[in-house]
Amino acid sequence: MGPRQEAQPALFCEFSLEDHVPPDYLLRSIDRFVDLSGIRAYLADFYSHAGRPSVDPELLIRMLLVGYCFGIRSERRLCEKVHLNLAYRWFCRLDLSDRVPDHSTFSKNRHGRFRDSELLRHPFETTLARCIDEGLVSGQRMAVDASLIEADANKQNSSPKEDWDARQINPADAPRAVREYPDVLDQAAFGAASEVQPKFTSHSDPASLCTAARKGPAFFGYSDNYLIDTDHGVIVDVEGEAEQKTIRGIVFPPNGSIRQAEAGSTKTMLRRVKARFDRHPERLIADTAYGTGPMRGWLVDRKIAPHIPVIDKSGRNDGTWTRADFEWDAENDQYICPEGHELKQVRRNYSDPTRGPTGKGTARYRALKEVCQACPSKAMCCPNADARKITREEHEDARQVARQIARTDQYVISMKPRKKVERLFAHLKRILGLNRLRLRGPCGANDEFLLAATVQNLRKLAKILPAPQQLGKA
Template sequence: MMGPRQVAQGALFYEFSIEDHVPPDHLLRAMDRFVDLGDMRRHLAPFYSTTGRPSVDPELMIRMLIVGYAFGIRSERRLCEEVHLNLAYRWFCRLDLTDPVPDHSTFSKNRHGRFRDSDLFRHLFESVVARCIVEGLVGGETFASDASLIRADANKQYAAAKADWAPDRIDVQAAPRAVREYLDVLDDAAFGAASEVDPKFTSFADPASQWTGARKGPAFFAYSDNYLIDTDHGVILDVEATRSIRTAEVGATRTMIARTRERFGLTPERLAADTAYGSGEMLGWLVGQGIEPYIPVIDKSERHDGTFSNAEFQYDPKRDEYACPGGKVLKKYWRQMKRPRDGIGKDGFRRYFARQADCAACVLKERCCPNQPRRKIARHVHEAARDAARRIATTDAYVDASRRRKKVEMLFAHLKRILRLDRLRLRGPNGARDEFLLAATAQNLRKLAKLIAATPATA
């Protein structure tokens, strides 16, 4: 039998509790246990005036931003609508049914003002990392680092070649915020000073973004999101925004390792990364820091034409010379120098040469240097660190570290597909940094909620 028509009838009084309508296994219940904003007011106090109209509660705005980045709500206008309608979001943000939701313009004013001036998002991210350490999710033995391209909010139609885009003619006072930020980072190693090569195009809307074709498809403007993670549970220990070029990304890894040591007292025993981080300078820096490089070496000395490779020449560190398979010697200089020279070229290599007469009379010349009058060997100034990385690459521990390193790529996939951060909404280096920090904070909170057994929480 068909039941009666359902008709909504207004009641004079309601007995309603949001707490009773949020499921016990909801993700936000588990995340709420690990969101500690107790010291945020103290951190922000110097950036607020002591007089005037009371502001919107900063904790409310931070909780709303965490909801937005944790559930892939990219628009702040839509975020306000979702918090207004969703009971679980209201519960997490400490809003009752009758409490108003802040206007979306409030986020922009605070984000570009006191939040950025106080470096609040970095403070929030590090507080969550500290909680991960307390909960035992960070082993501190093996770290991994990688970078991923995130599209910038810029279009080629509104761009020009660097020669047609002169920064010295910009009116700083009238320029947009992203342009002013670009001028501020011209000497920053992560942006303007990362490379002397000018990009093919520079965006007028976001000039700090990099024009890149690294994905082997149509080129686009992008920033690089750099992660440093602990491979035990894939917890993000640090995050950095840079230009999308290799030198900036490698430099960001050094910055993140140094900052993690300073903030948390953590120095890894080993670092896993891909070949892009296998330069001699990077390997030498890691070995100098006491970190074992589980990284493939960038090595162009290997030969595949049947002739002797550099590895078949024996190096004598005491005499600083090589011995070839035929028993002859290769030296940097064959005459006495009036002034001592280190022999290091601009590319960081020392070059050792055999005598031309020795090579001409050698029976192995056709297998050594058939198209040259004499053989030469290039040795990097950090060749000892490169040799250490080569030895590590032959161990079973290297295979395990390479497998663990894939957790970084999984985090980037989660960032783009689940959290929907495949394109930035904010412009400029600071905008990219804010978005990357908030997204990494959301990922760590979701990790805590997933790995630490959740218990019912109360508002």
């Protein structure tokens, strides 16, 4: 039995953090791709020239990246972990004797200069630029999807929609998430996309969605939208989503996040990627939630092939002619039946407005009753009606383009890399632990989504481009 081990403080000690971080450790792998050199210049206008020196903003961002890498989103706990963990100190450029910032520093900067300057988007775009420089993003084929993340809002602390019209809120006494709610009403990702109103609205986070999408108890949440490049599954943009309706003074009416707003978020992300990185995809891959007529029309107008499934209910099960059997005459705005007869949208001015155009994005084309009654093919066309009627969507041309794409081999191939978006969401929730938001309000949700997406891209870079010493070890 050896001597008893007793700690004796040394008079002099040589210690290097560099020697105590393993070569294959995650933080060492992603540190090669973290570029925060431009942050100080980016924030220069948001700091005062008087007063005491502030905490280095690069240190705060590095600590936040550590937290989201290892699922530590509590800032109190993050400060404790950075204080104790040698690898965390090394990544944050802190020596053993350096003091870790107080947890309140994060809140002060996040609600102030970080949010005013949109700083958290800066490291995300810097990391994306590195991915582009390394050849991981071609920008030719992109996929989009969304996933619901539970908000920090209790279902018990909510009110039915009919109670909100009479609910008066004093902005001075309202929580931060409630005060921020009117500021995002004009943003594209938060614009009104539907007249649907939720049954309940949260008092602490009114912009969050009340949903039972998981086929369980209803909860409040936000929709996290990812736009990825399918070559290597790199996230090229991220957008939080919460659907609101109009607001009157200080009365906050019913609202909520609904899935129809996903199309608006997609347009925002595609425009931003085009403006900042000059990436314009030749095709966009998505599921049926993005297959609305206006969305397809928007994509086709911008020369983006919509690789999106088409929900087509024009088929018939009784063996009679379907809409596909009728020829569309775009020049004369009419359909031509197989017998050569015309189906027009409006033949005269009706005194009953319900018999004319619907005005809801759907046009109805009809044949003359006397023509159909004398037609020898009536049994194959409209055996149970006096005349044949056909409806046409407002963006039917774009829907036809999507139908033609769905018959190609490229479409079958496109459906496989679309699953890369779902894998990223699984990684977000299971590995990074982002099952529930900690920050409230649409701004807080966007902050968390941006930090998580930045970490995912950094981990992608570290995985695809390992360090030379890791290659030698392998």
